[in-house]
Amino acid sequence: MSNTPLETPLHAWHQAHKGRMVDFAGWSMPVQYQGIVSxxxxxxxxxxxxDISHMGRLxxxxxxxxxxxxxxxxxxxxxxxxxxxxxGFVLNEEGGIHDxxxxxxxxxxxxxxxxxxxxxxxxxxxILGVLQQLQQTEAFQSATYTDQTHSxxxxxxxxxxxxxxxxxxxxxxxxxxKYYRTAWAELEDEPVLLSRTGYTGENGFxxxxxxxxxxxxxxxxxxxxxxFGIEACGLGARDTLRLxxxxxxxxxxxxxxxxxxxxxxxxxxxxxxxxPFRGQRALQEKxxxxxxxxxxxxLLQSKRAAREGDQVTMGxxxxxxxxxxxxxxxYSPTLETAIAMAYLPRKYQEPGTLLSVNLRGKTxxxxxxxxxxxxxRQK
Numbered sequence: 001m002s003n004t005p006l007e008t009p010l011h012a013w014h015q016a017h018k019g020r021m022v023d024f025a026g027w028s029m030p031v032q033y034q035g036i037v038s039x040x041x042x043x044x045x046x047x048x049x050x051d052i053s054h055m056g057r058l059x060x061x062x063x064x065x066x067x068x069x070x071x072x073x074x075x076x077x078x079x080x081x082x083x084x085x086x087x088g089f090v091l092n093e094e095g096g097i098h099d100x101x102x103x104x105x106x107x108x109x110x111x112x113x114x115x116x117x118x119x120x121x122x123x124x125x126x127i128l129g130v131l132q133q134l135q136q137t138e139a140f141q142s143a144t145y146t147d148q149t150h151s152x153x154x155x156x157x158x159x160x161x162x163x164x165x166x167x168x169x170x171x172x173x174x175x176x177x178k179y180y181r182t183a184w185a186e187l188e189d190e191p192v193l194l195s196r197t198g199y200t201g202e203n204g205f206x207x208x209x210x211x212x213x214x215x216x217x218x219x220x221x222x223x224x225x226x227x228f229g230i231e232a233c234g235l236g237a238r239d240t241l242r243l244x245x246x247x248x249x250x251x252x253x254x255x256x257x258x259x260x261x262x263x264x265x266x267x268x269x270x271x272x273x274x275x276p277f278r279g280q281r282a283l284q285e286k287x288x289x290x291x292x293x294x295x296x297x298x299l300l301q302s303k304r305a306a307r308e309g310d311q312v313t314m315g316x317x318x319x320x321x322x323x324x325x326x327x328x329x330x331y332s333p334t335l336e337t338a339i340a341m342a343y344l345p346r347k348y349q350e351p352g353t354l355l356s357v358n359l360r361g362k363t364x365x366x367x368x369x370x371x372x373x374x375x376x377r378q379k
Contacts, residue, residue, distance in 0.1 A: 005023045005026055005027055005028040006026055006027045006028065006054070007027070007028050008027065008028075008029070008051055008053035008054060008153065008214070009053060009153045009211045009212075009214035009215060010051045010053065010153070010155075010214055010215060010218055011028060012215070013215055013218060013219075014029075014030045014051065017033060017232065018033060019031075019032070019033050019232070019234060020032050020033075020234070022235070024054065024121070024235055025054060025120070025121035025122035026121065026122070027054040027121055029051070029054060029234070029235055030051070030232075030234040030235065031234045031235045031236045032234040032235075032236045032237065033231070033232050033233070033234060034231065036234075036236035036237050036240060037333045038231065039231050039232075039233040039234065039236070039237035040233075040237040040240050040241055040333045040334075041333055042159065042229065042230070042231035042233065042237075043158050043159045043200050043202055043231075043233060043237065043241055044159070044160075044202065044241075044333075044334055045159070045160070045229075046159050046160070046161050046228055046229035046230065046231075047157065047158065047159035047160070047161040047162045047165055047204075047225055047228050047229065047230045047231075048157075048158050048159055048200075048230065048231050048232070048233040048237065049155060049156070049157055049158075049218070049221055049222065049225065049230060049231070049232050049233060050155060050156040050158065050233050050234075050238055051153075051154075051155055051218070052154045052155060052156050052199075052206065053149075053152075053153045053154050053155070053211075053214065054121040055118055055119070055120065055121055055149075055154055056117075056118065056119040056120065056121060056123070056124030056127065056147070056149050057116065057117075057118055057147075057148045057149050057152055057154065057208065058116070058117040058118075058119065058127070058128075058131075058145055058146070058147055058148065058149075059114065059115070059116055059117075059145060059146050059148055060113075060114070060115040060116075060117065060143075060144070060145045061112065061113070061114050061115075061144050061145070061146075062112060062113070062142070062143065062144045063110075063111065063112070063113070064139075064140060064141075064142040064143040064144070065113075065115075065143040065144045065145055066113045066115065067139065067140065067143070067275070068131070068134060068135070068140045068143040068145070069103070069115055069117065069145075070273075070275045070277065071134065071140070071275060071276070071277055071278065072090055072130065072131070072134065072277065072278065073088045073089065073090055073101060073103055073117075073277060074088045074089040074090075074091060074260070074268060074269040074270060074277055074279070074280075075088035075103060075268070075269075075270055076270040076273040077103075077105070077115070078273075079270070080103070080105045081105065081108065082105050082106070082107060082108035083105065083106075083181050083182055083183055084104070084105055084180065084181055084182070085102055085103070085104045085105075085180040085181060085182050085195055085197055086102070086103050086104075086180070086268075087100070087101075087102055087180075087268050088100070088101055088102075088103060088268050088269070089101065089260055089265075089268060089269065089279075090119075090127060090130065090278070091260075091277070091278050091279030091280075091282075091283070092256055092278065092279055093278060093279055093282060094279065094282050095259045095260075095279040095282035095283040095286060096255065096256040096257050096258060096259060096279070097250070097254045097255060097256065097258055097259070097260065097263070098123065098126065098127070098130065098256065098278075099119050099120055099123040099126065099127055099250060100120070100248065100250055100254055100265075100268075101117055101118060101119050101120075101127075102116075102117070102118040102195075102197060103115060103116070103117050103118075104116040104117075104118075104182045104195065106182070106193075116182075116193075118154075120250045122250065122251060123250065124147075124149060128147065130278075131145060150211065151210070151211055152208050152209065152210060152211055153208070153209060153210070153211045153213070153214030153217070154206060154207065154208050155206070155207050155214070155217065155218060155221070156198055156199070156200075156204060156205070156206045156207075157204050157205050157206075157207065157221060158198045158200045158202045158203075158204030158205075158233075158241075159200075159202050159203070159204060160202065160203060160377070161228040161229070162202070162203055162204040162205060163175075163203060163204075163205075164228070165221075165224060165225050165228045165230070166205060166221075168224075169187050169188055169220070169224060170185045170186065170187050170192075170194070171185055171186040171187075172185050174194075174196075174205075177194060177195075177196045177205075178196060179196050179197075180195075180196065180197060181195070181196055182194065182195040182196075182197075187207070187209075187217070188220065190209060190210075190213055190216075190217070191209070192207050192208065192209040192217075193207070193208040193209070194206075194207055195207075195208075199238060199241070199242045199245075199247060200238065200241040200242060200245060201241060201242070201244060201245025201246075201247070201373065201375055201376065201377060202241070202377055203377065239328075239330065240330045240331075240332065240333065243328055243329075243330050243332070243339060243341070243374070244332055244334055244335070244339065244373065244374045244375040245373045245374075245375060245376075246297060246341070246372035246373030246374060246375075247373075248263055248265070248295070248341075249328060252308060252327045252328045252341075253295055253327045253328065253341055253343075258343075259283065259286060259291065260283070261283070261286060261287075261291050262291035262292075262293060262294055262295065262343070263295050264294060264295050264372070269283060271283055271284055271287060290346055291346070292345065292346070293324060293343040293344060293345055293346070294343065294344065294345075294346050294349050295327075295341060295342075295343055295372075296341065296342055296343075296344050296348070296349050296369050296372075297339065297340075297341055297369065297370045297371065297372040297373075297374055298312070298326070298329075298339065298340040298341070298342055298355070298357065298367040298368070298369060298370070299335075299337065299339055299367065299368045299370045299374070300329075300337060300338035300339065300340065300357060300365050300366070300367045301337070301365060301366040301367065301368075302337070302338050302365045302366075303331055303336070303337060303338055304331075304338055304359060304363070304365065305329050305330050305331045305338045305340075306326045306329030306338060306340040306357045306359060306365070306367075307326065307329050307359075307360070308325075308326055308327060308328060308329065309325055309326065310325065310326040310329065310340075310357055310358055310359055310360065311323075311324075311325055311326075311357070311358045311361075312324045312325065312326065312342050312344060312355055312356070312357055312358075312367070313355065313356050313357075313358060313364075314355060314356065315355075315356050315364075320356070323344050323345060323348060323355070324342050324343045324344040324345070325342060325343070326340045326341070326342045326357065327340075327341050327342055327343060328340060328341045329341075329357075332374060332375075334374075334375050335374060335375065338365070339374050340357065340367070341372075344369075348369065349369065350369065351368075351369055351370050351371045352368065352369065353368070353369040354366065354367075354368055354369075355367050355368070355369065
């Protein structure tokens with residue numbers, strides 16, 4: 001297997017416009033252009049454009065494929081109407097998180113349903129492996145699913161001006177696409193799938209279209225967005241934005257050893273579905289048990305950012321044993337202070353609890369437990 005990172009259809013554009021490229025989950029991706037703070041503020045105040053073509057996109061079709069998908073994920077597909085998007089999980093047999101996903105009902109035809117599953121880039125091969133294992137069972141041998149990751153491109157247009165900017169370009173009323181809904185549309189006569197979803201905490205859309213048309217769409221959006229103050233944005237701003245919005249990141253707040261209960265995401269699991277899904281029995285057994293550690297938000301009394309692995313304690317000094325570790329941390333451009341998420345014993349989860357974060361084993365910074373999210377847009 002080659003160690004050369006994969007490239008999205010927009011790779012040449014990123015390089016030509018001085019995107020600082022990094023290897024992210026096996027893909028060459030821009031971490032920033034003008035700067036993380038500038039890009040972050042563009043999304044909070046105006047509009048930003050992200051290349052998210054590295055995300056895995058799988059299409060499921062046919063009755064058997066629907067059954068396979070229902071067995072795979074933690075949401076009850078029977079309760080998802082056509083045109084709706086749901087956040088859920090692929091779990092392991094112990095109830096740990098294999099991946100967090102978005103599932104979209106594109107067609108609710110009982111005889112020939114159609115679903116879209118969007119998975120994390122780092123977990124796409126893992127999810128495909130699980131599907132191949134499941135397909136070996138007799139019940140799912142006729143299931144049909146296709147990996148469209150390399151055939152399609154995906155971009156995210158995010159920010160308070162995203163709707164006003166996009167509306168003149170499409171053939172439907174964007175106000176009809178409510179939060180977590182999806183619809184096919186014509187964008188300048190090109191078919192696209194629009195979803196009012198995102199990973200920033202702002203209003204906006206994720207757009208899927210043919211990979212061959214990706215650069216055309218990107219250039220069009222950058223051109224039409226000039227009057228709205230658009231900026232191309234990289235992974236750095238995407239991370240600070242999602243952290244402010246209290247959104248977990250796989251490999252940090254989510255892992256094979258963490259259950260949805262510990263992550264505070266029990267609402268994304270339908271435990272009482274008739275069709276059993278992977279990990280359902282394990283979670284049913286844990287339903288009445290309080291998790292030992294839970295995800296919390298920390299507001300640091302400093303602009304110096306905590307990083308993954310930094311220890312959280314009751315106070316400064318060696319006398320205080322670690323309570324837990326930071327999973328994500330950053331300076332928050334919106335709040336103008338450092339913020340972090342961490343897993344701590346339940347008794348320390350109440351907002352207002354005063355703790356300390358030890359930065360890289362050198363400096364102790366006072367921190368307060370706060371309710372997530374750190375930032376919530378005005379609606």
